[in-house]
Amino acid sequence: MRETPIRIHRDVPPTQMWSYAGSVPGPTIETRSGRGLLVEWRNELPSRHLLPVDHGICGAGADRPEVRTVVHLHGGKTPPESDGYPEDWFPTGRSVVFHYPNHQDATMLWYHDHAMGIERLNQYAGLFGVYLIRDDVEDALDLPRGPYEIPLILCDRLFSAEGQLIYPTSGIPGAPWVPEVNGDAMLVNGKLFPYLNVEPRRYRFRVLNASNSRFFYLSLSNGRPFQQIGTDQGLLPAPATRKSVTLSPAERADLTVDFGGAAGKQIVLQSQSFQLMQFRVGATTAAASKPLPLTLRPITRIPESSARKTRTLTLNEYKDPKTHAMLMLLNGARWSEPVTETPALGAVEIWSLMNLTEDTHPIHLHLVRFQILDRRPFDADEYATSGTMLLGKPVLPEPDEAGWKDTVRAEPGMITRIIVRFEGYAGRYLWHCHVLEHAASEMMRPFEVVG
Ligand code: C2O
Numbered sequence: 001m002r003e004t005p006i007r008i009h010r011d012v013p014p015t016q017m018w019s020y021a022g023s024v025p026g027p028t029i030e031t032r033s034g035r036g037l038l039v040e041w042r043n044e045l046p047s048r049h050l051l052p053v054d055h056g057i058c059g060a061g062a063d064r065p066e067v068r069t070v071v072h073l074h075g076g077k078t079p080p081e082s083d084g085y086p087e088d089w090f091p092t093g094r095s096v097v098f099h100y101p102n103h104q105d106a107t108m109l110w111y112h113d114h115a116m117g118i119e120r121l122n123q124y125a126g127l128f129g130v131y132l133i134r135d136d137v138e139d140a141l142d143l144p145r146g147p148y149e150i151p152l153i154l155c156d157r158l159f160s161a162e163g164q165l166i167y168p169t170s171g172i173p174g175a176p177w178v179p180e181v182n183g184d185a186m187l188v189n190g191k192l193f194p195y196l197n198v199e200p201r202r203y204r205f206r207v208l209n210a211s212n213s214r215f216f217y218l219s220l221s222n223g224r225p226f227q228q229i230g231t232d233q234g235l236l237p238a239p240a241t242r243k244s245v246t247l248s249p250a251e252r253a254d255l256t257v258d259f260g261g262a263a264g265k266q267i268v269l270q271s272q273s274f275q276l277m278q279f280r281v282g283a284t285t286a287a288a289s290k291p292l293p294l295t296l297r298p299i300t301r302i303p304e305s306s307a308r309k310t311r312t313l314t315l316n317e318y319k320d321p322k323t324h325a326m327l328m329l330l331n332g333a334r335w336s337e338p339v340t341e342t343p344a345l346g347a348v349e350i351w352s353l354m355n356l357t358e359d360t361h362p363i364h365l366h367l368v369r370f371q372i373l374d375r376r377p378f379d380a381d382e383y384a385t386s387g388t389m390l391l392g393k394p395v396l397p398e399p400d401e402a403g404w405k406d407t408v409r410a411e412p413g414m415i416t417r418i419i420v421r422f423e424g425y426a427g428r429y430l431w432h433c434h435v436l437e438h439a440a441s442e443m444m445r446p447f448e449v450v451g
């Protein structure tokens with residue numbers, strides 16, 4: 001990790017950013033299921049932060065080094081000592097070697113900073129990259145590959161007129177934390193509104209939302225749908241035709257787009273009113289694409305009856321009556337309070353995420369993959385006054401959520417139910433909202449897998 005001048009656009013002067021190995025996003029790591037990997041992560045960043053640190057945030061006290069890092073492989077089934085626990089940070093001049101066993105299905109994971117209290121700043125500065133796991137099941141499907149398979153890492157930022165990063169602040173002296181960041185500049189693979197020359201054939205795009213807070217609602221300007229073939233944790237059972245794809249922070253979508261029949265056209269990948277990138281479709285292709293397989297990878301539903309425990313966990317937002325500062329918590333508890341979620345290694349649990357706020361929170365659990373059972377509407381006001389859960393009819397997940405997930409959108413007024421098998425390793429992990437500003441406000445809790 002180093003501070004590096006990065007070019008986001010031909011016409012913009014270089015931006016000072018924090019990079020893994022000199023690039024933003026960092027280098028793409030490509031590996032195979034079952035083949036372990038050791039990575040040495042070296043912190044060679046300056047000792048002063050590029051962005052405004054809020055020392056009042058949990059874990060970011062002025063008694064700690066201002067610049068601290070620790071890398072988390074998001075979606076990895078990783079032993080606890082290599083998982084990048086937020087308190088396992090290390091300062092400038094130090095390094096760690098982490099072990100990634102890769103005992104999991106083919107998918108696109110991503111690595112990013114997770115240092116307690118400053119993760120939102122470290123990621124905003126540029127510390128993220130993708131990590132592809134391949135396996136034989138995926139290979140046998142003969143999906144678009146080589147030059148026809150491209151990761152698209154989406155994120156938003158704010159820039160000064162000089163092309164430098166701006167991280168917004170609250171204006172409150174000594175307490176710069178803001179509850180959300182929404183930039184007006186959209187970057188794809190670290191570039192501002194780039195274009196890609198494509199051939200008139202099918203492509204596979206591995207899309208990641210690496211933003212701090214922003215949600216993307218992806219569509220193509222020519223109105224053609226995507227064929228979605230995978231989610232966070234790998235392939236769907238079958239391709240799903242999607243006119244629009246929603247990605248909250250940290251979610252991934254494995255999309256194919258067929259540019260056949262669009263020779264000579266220009267097509268924009270957009271999110272609501274934002275244009276993200278342009279595809280320029282050429283006249284000929286060097287290798288015609290095969291049709292997509294009708295089925296991809298069987299996914300066995302985990303039966304609800306196998307759950308050893310059901311936990312109802314609330315998502316909360318409070319306003320401090322004195323300071324008016326916002327506080328966001330999971331199940332009413334702060335990060336430093338004793339661990340309350342202690343699933344047994346190998347056990348199945350249902351987590352019912354009861355959202356008492358007015359926002360959608362992308363909830364991520366480390367170590368595991370899970371399935372979404374349903375979302376049940378409930379009356380949050382009634383619950384707040386009388387404690388009764390007046391439940392409506394459950395809403396089943398859409399086909400694009402029918403695969404394995406590691407991040408789920410917990411919508412307001414809903415109880416989002418997920419079913420999880422806590423397999424892999426015993427030890428201390430965490431779960432949190434992936435809106436990084438919310439996580440900094442302690443919407444982040446440990447859990448402990450008990451062996
Ligand atoms: Cu994307 Cu706790 O991580």
Ligand code: CU
Pocket residue numbers: 360361362433434435438439443
């Ligand atoms: Cu949140």
